Amino acid sequence: xxxxxxxxxxxxxxxxxxxxxxxxxxxxxxxxxxxxxxxxxxxxxxxxxxxxxxxxxxxxxxxxxxxxxxxxxxxxxxxxxxxxxxxxxxxxxxxxxxxxxxxxxxxxxxxxxxxxxxxxxxxxxxxxxxxxxxxxxxxxxxxxxxxxxxxxxxxxxxxxxxxxxxxxxxxxxxxxxxxxxxxxxxxxxxxxxxxxxxxxxxxxxxxxxxxxxxxxxxxxxxxxxxxxxxxxxxxxxxxxxxxxxxxxxxxxxxxxxxxxxxxxxxxxxxxxxxxxxxxxxxxxxxxxxxxxxxxxxxxxxxxxxxxxxxxxxxxxxxxxxxxxxxxxxxxxxxxxxxxxxxxxxxxxxxxxxxxxxxxxxxxxxxxxxxxxxxxxxxxxxxxxxxxxxxxxxxxxxxxxxxxxxx
Amino acid sequence: xxxxxxxxxxxxxxxxxxxxxxxxxxxxxxxxxxxxxxxxxxxxxxxxxxxxxxxxxxxxxxxxxxxxxxxxxxxxxxxxxxxxx
Numbered sequence: 001x002x003x004x005x006x007x008x009x010x011x012x013x014x015x016x017x018x019x020x021x022x023x024x025x026x027x028x029x030x031x032x033x034x035x036x037x038x039x040x041x042x043x044x045x046x047x048x049x050x051x052x053x054x055x056x057x058x059x060x061x062x063x064x065x066x067x068x069x070x071x072x073x074x075x076x077x078x079x080x081x082x083x084x085x086x087x088x089x090x091x092x093x094x095x096x097x098x099x100x101x102x103x104x105x106x107x108x109x110x111x112x113x114x115x116x117x118x119x120x121x122x123x124x125x126x127x128x129x130x131x132x133x134x135x136x137x138x139x140x141x142x143x144x145x146x147x148x149x150x151x152x153x154x155x156x157x158x159x160x161x162x163x164x165x166x167x168x169x170x171x172x173x174x175x176x177x178x179x180x181x182x183x184x185x186x187x188x189x190x191x192x193x194x195x196x197x198x199x200x201x202x203x204x205x206x207x208x209x210x211x212x213x214x215x216x217x218x219x220x221x222x223x224x225x226x227x228x229x230x231x232x233x234x235x236x237x238x239x240x241x242x243x244x245x246x247x248x249x250x251x252x253x254x255x256x257x258x259x260x261x262x263x264x265x266x267x268x269x270x271x272x273x274x275x276x277x278x279x280x281x282x283x284x285x286x287x288x289x290x291x292x293x294x295x296x297x298x299x300x301x302x303x304x305x306x307x308x309x310x311x312x313x314x315x316x317x318x319x320x321x322x323x324x325x326x327x328x329x330x331x332x333x334x335x336x337x338x339x340x341x342x343x344x345x346x347x348x349x350x351x352x353x354x355x356x357x358x359x360x361x362x363x364x365x366x367x368x369x370x371x372x373x374x375x376x377x378x379x380x381x382x383x384x385x386x387x388x389x390x391x392x393x394x395x396x397x398x399x400x401x402x403x404x405x406x
Numbered sequence: 407x408x409x410x411x412x413x414x415x416x417x418x419x420x421x422x423x424x425x426x427x428x429x430x431x432x433x434x435x436x437x438x439x440x441x442x443x444x445x446x447x448x449x450x451x452x453x454x455x456x457x458x459x460x461x462x463x464x465x466x467x468x469x470x471x472x473x474x475x476x477x478x479x480x481x482x483x484x485x486x487x488x489x490x491x
Contacts (some may be wrong), residue, residue, distance in 0.1 A: 238452065290480050
């Protein structure tokens with residue numbers, strides 16, 4: 001019995017027809033497949049992944065989840081995503097290691113505090129637990145914080161969001177793949193989509209490196225590669241810039257950070273993993289590219305920022321550094337569309353660095369969208385047409401600096 | 407990240423000294439008869455090319471000049487003019 005290991009998902013041969021084809025075996029694609037199979041009884045699904053599932057953003061993010069975003073359109077979505085972790089852990093019978101340790105976001109200026117006041121009010125209005133805290137309360141939450149006026153940017157206060165925390169991202173990939181596979185979803189790794197066939201304004205097929213698949217609906221959930229794919233396969237231009245974002249972990253330490261901390265002023269976020277490493281993410285490199293190169297620039301930046309906020313971390317070594325790609329929109333809110341410009345073509349992209357925390361809820365509603373053909377109310381604000389109508393969402397306080405205009 | 411750019415005034419410099427100014431989309435469209443779709447395309451839309459693209463850069467922490475560079479987005483390397491198809 002001990003040697004009879006069963007694979008979590010099957011690897012059957014590619015068929016010539018599926019009821020739905022999903023491009024991208026990342027979290028959004030797998031979650032959509034899982035919800036289509038479990039909630040809408042569409043089980044004849046192919047998930048087509050060019051490399052292996054979880055290769056991209058799914059396995060490269062810093063695993064932080066939270067629901068304290070800025071706008072009334074986004075907060076309910078992320079709240080539901082947060083509420084789904086314990087539900088899915090039970091349903092998938094897979095330990096996703098959801099640890100709701102809470103997120104502490106630090107303010108280093110009056111302006112940042114004012115923005116947090118607005119953000120906590122929005123969260124509270126939508127029933128999300130989030131509150132302003134004083135520097136002394138920050139110190140009580142994380143005793144190692146330096147709240148004196150010694151750091152370059154002294155702490156003036158913070159925003160504490162108790163229901164957020166961290167989830168093991170690989171476990172989500174494996175759990176969703178297992179759950180979807182059990183329901184009949186076929187996961188095809190190492191297969192690339194090379195074309196989408198359209199007949200009379202409707203999707204009718206998908207070309208892959210293993211041949212043609214006929215299908216009435218296809219979802220582009222290729223994460224950071226989805227915009228380039230949409231352009232190549234469908235001629236669609238999207239308001240997306242693909243940027244590299246770097247992260248790194250230190251050597252394992254004794255428990256030090258009981259909560260996720262983040263700081264917009266220092267451009268860092270950090271959490272302590274169950275192994276004791278401090279996992280910390282940086283700001284993005286500000287030019288579009290498809291490399292996952294890392295740089296001494298950000299290792300130095302992370303070291304300076306972490307030791308400024310947490311002086312006890314001086315002398316601690318970084319063990320490992322890596323990078324992932326983020327598909328950024330000008331308003332830092334995603335783009336979810338369907339049947340546009342052709343019937344049967346769906347798109348879930350532009351999540352930037354919020355793709356992990358949103359994956360389950362995006363999958364849930366994209367599945368509903370694909371099953372019914374009509375857009376669920378909660379996704380209506382995320383149409384790409386908002387850019388043409390100059391109705392950008394306020395997920396960012398100011399225009400972001402990688403855009404051409406500033 | 408290994409990005410170095412050649413500023414027309416300062417020469418080859420570290421990429422972190424520069425600010426990216428978007429893909430080169432040609433001249434700004436004229437105000438007269440401008441539709442929201444045309445403006446949106448100019449202001450926001452990108453082809454997200456995986457390959458060589460023409461793009462604006464500003465030597466922010468140097469001489470401050472704006473210039474157009476050719477860069478391969480798959481490698482972050484500048485591409486000489488004669489290599490562009």
